[in-house]
Amino acid sequence: MASRVTLKAGGGKGKSTKGSKAEEKSTAKCLKEWSTWTLKKAKVITHYGFIPLVIFIGMNSEPKPSISQLLSPV
Secondary structure, three states, rough: OOOOOOOOOOOOOOOOOHHHHHHHHHHHHHHHHHHHHHHHHHHHHHHHHHHHHHHHHHHHHOOOOHHHHOOOOO
């Protein structure tokens, strides 16, 4: 038995929509995905970067404390 390959009109992955609504939807979807990705990355950077930033600012202030003085709670 031989298999047949058929092509359906309008089928498959590509959508053939006309007009600016499709462009607006794809632009809106792209913007939403980009903003979600950006906010997730910003959250991780803030989570892991806040304490080192505070230590860095503390080490560069006057009078210059030692690292043990900066990290001690007293």
